[in-house]
Amino acid sequence: MEKILNYIDGELRAPATDNWLDVMEPATATAYGQLSDSGVEDLELAVAAAGAAFPAWSQTPAEERGRMLRRLAQKIEAMSEPLALAESIDTGKPIAVTRKVDIPRAARNLHFFADAASQFASESHHMEAGAINYTLRMPLGVVACISPWNLPLYLLTWKIAPALAAGNCVIAKPSEITPVTAWLFSRLCQEAGLPPGVLNIIHGKGPGIGQAIVEHPAINAISFTGGSATGASIARTAAPEFKKLSLELGGKNPSIVFADADWESMMNGVVRAGYSNQGQICLCGSRVLVEASIYEKFRDEFVARVATLKIGDPLNEETEQGAIVSLPHRDKILDCIEQARQAGGNILTGGGASKPEADRCSEGWFVEPTVIDGLAADSACNQDEIFGPVVSLIPFADEEQALAIANGTRYGLAASVWSSDVSRCHRLAEQLQAGLIWVNTWMLRDLRTPMGGLKSSGVGREGGMEAMRFFTEPRNVCIKYR
Ligand code: TXE
Numbered sequence: 001m002e003k004i005l006n007y008i009d010g011e012l013r014a015p016a017t018d019n020w021l022d023v024m025e026p027a028t029a030t031a032y033g034q035l036s037d038s039g040v041e042d043l044e045l046a047v048a049a050a051g052a053a054f055p056a057w058s059q060t061p062a063e064e065r066g067r068m069l070r071r072l073a074q075k076i077e078a079m080s081e082p083l084a085l086a087e088s089i090d091t092g093k094p095i096a097v098t099r100k101v102d103i104p105r106a107a108r109n110l111h112f113f114a115d116a117a118s119q120f121a122s123e124s125h126h127m128e129a130g131a132i133n134y135t136l137r138m139p140l141g142v143v144a145c146i147s148p149w150n151l152p153l154y155l156l157t158w159k160i161a162p163a164l165a166a167g168n169c170v171i172a173k174p175s176e177i178t179p180v181t182a183w184l185f186s187r188l189c190q191e192a193g194l195p196p197g198v199l200n201i202i203h204g205k206g207p208g209i210g211q212a213i214v215e216h217p218a219i220n221a222i223s224f225t226g227g228s229a230t231g232a233s234i235a236r237t238a239a240p241e242f243k244k245l246s247l248e249l250g251g252k253n254p255s256i257v258f259a260d261a262d263w264e265s266m267m268n269g270v271v272r273a274g275y276s277n278q279g280q281i282c283l284c285g286s287r288v289l290v291e292a293s294i295y296e297k298f299r300d301e302f303v304a305r306v307a308t309l310k311i312g313d314p315l316n317e318e319t320e321q322g323a324i325v326s327l328p329h330r331d332k333i334l335d336c337i338e339q340a341r342q343a344g345g346n347i348l349t350g351g352g353a354s355k356p357e358a359d360r361c362s363e364g365w366f367v368e369p370t371v372i373d374g375l376a377a378d379s380a381c382n383q384d385e386i387f388g389p390v391v392s393l394i395p396f397a398d399e400e401q402a403l404a405i406a407n408g409t410r411y412g413l414a415a416s417v418w419s420s421d422v423s424r425c426h427r428l429a430e431q432l433q434a435g436l437i438w439v440n441t442w443m444l445r446d447l448r449t450p451m452g453g454l455k456s457s458g459v460g461r462e463g464g465m466e467a468m469r470f471f472t473e474p475r476n477v478c479i480k481y482r
Pocket of ligand 1: 146147148149150173174175176204205206207209210211212214225226227228230231233234248249250251281282385386387
């Protein structure tokens with residue numbers, strides 16, 4: 001069985017304790033690798049290596065740091081097929097998606113921040129009294145990037161690229177559930193000649209090594225994507241130490257459908273928003289709010305389309321719905337569906353575990369794409385993040401009610417509005433409590449724009465120059481010349 005090692009100080013190393021965790025393939029429910037279950041000794045080595053690498057890396061010209069990121073992007077591109085296959089095995093995600101989305105976008109993150117390294121600028125302010133202020137943007141030092149299992153290589157690169165571009169050295173901790181692409185990436189870093197210690201990738205459990213990373217006094221900032229409960233716990237640990245935090249957490253995002261929406265593109269968009277990656281994307285639209293005048297028509301066509309989504313072996317090119325990432329997560333999703341049923345919800349399609357046709361997958365963790373209606377907007381199913389292929393339909397009478405329902409959760413990550421009334425779209429965009437608002441589209445991302453949420457969806461923004469700013473500290477210099 002393949003052993004997934006830590007990447008510390010430029011070397012691939014087994015954990016000091018020699019403790020290992022099984023890595024499971026969700027589609028077959030079998031273990032196919034062993035993962036370093038790292039401890040504090042490994043962390044100390046990584047922090048020392050990062051600290052030692054920092055002076056040279058932070059003094060390396062930005063163009064050169066950018067060139068290094070571009071080399072990493074090109075390595076990913078050259079390895080895209082094996083990486084896509086590894087990510088499908090690791091996550092249960094259909095290979096068509098890992099090929100088209102996850103791996104190319106991971107390379108794009110590195111290309112984007114390769115450019116950003118040389119474009120990052122600071123401000124200068126002239127005072128009439130005869131003084132100039134200029135702002136130095138200094139890298140923070142050693143920073144941590146903790147990433148989840150739903151888009152493993154994409155979110156790892158999304159975090160480490162701006163951190164490295166800005167001149168920091170990084171301790172990255174990928175999710176213990178899906179560590180394989182990070183492991184392959186650490187080998188690409190070696191091939192690309194990334195200086196030892198600049199990036200260190202440590203594997204292991206969240207409450208173990210993850211917590212130790214957050215607590216470590218030499219780590220100045222934490223960029224985290226994951227669940228809101230974990231984010232809150234990280235904030236509690238980091239706040240008394242005044243560490244800089246960027247938390248990108250959960251969502252319960254509304255797709256708001258008006259009668260005047262372009263039917264075909266709306267239908268395609270709302271199905272995609274609900275079920276991409278089996279609903280395991282923080283930006284998925286899991287509540288679909290539909291104008292009452294078209295409710296029945298919408299419901300019938302939506303259910304018909306969802307019922308024909310092809311569940312199958314993630315390694316089959318035709319598969320649209322793959323496996324759920326882990327057994328506990330599969331069971332959590334099934335529990336949520338059961339609670340919705342008991343609360344009086346109508347299960348319009350799906351509602352249970354599924355067995356795809358491929359023999360290989362007979363023991364895998366699959367859930368039927370599920371549509372529910374008949375539940376109050378404040379029911380658990382419409383309030384809590386399920387993070388699975390479960391969409392709840394809610395009719396609304398008018399724009400005011402749509403807005404009240406859309407904003408009526410503790411989350412505020414994303415929303416999509418489907419309507420051909422331009423004024424209404426702008427009105428809603430202004431009033432929706434969400435960090436990302438799409439109009440007549442979903443998941444279209446320009447990497448220059450800020451990404452992140454309000455309320456329990458987190459604090460801080462990632463993306464573009466926001467991310468570069470997060471990974472630097474401003475120092476103002478005021479010069480009196482008269
Ligand atoms: O994520 P965790 P889990 C949501 C989704 C899901 C729920 C729980 O609703 O059902 O979160 O998922 C590391 N200190 N999202 O438990 O725990 C962990 O090892 C430091 C939304 O899998 O948040 C992993 O690397 N690190 C989300 C990372 O945190 C800790 C994507 C995320 O794991 C830690 C995933 C600790 N104390 C789940 N505990 C999104 N926003 O996209 C865990 N970790």
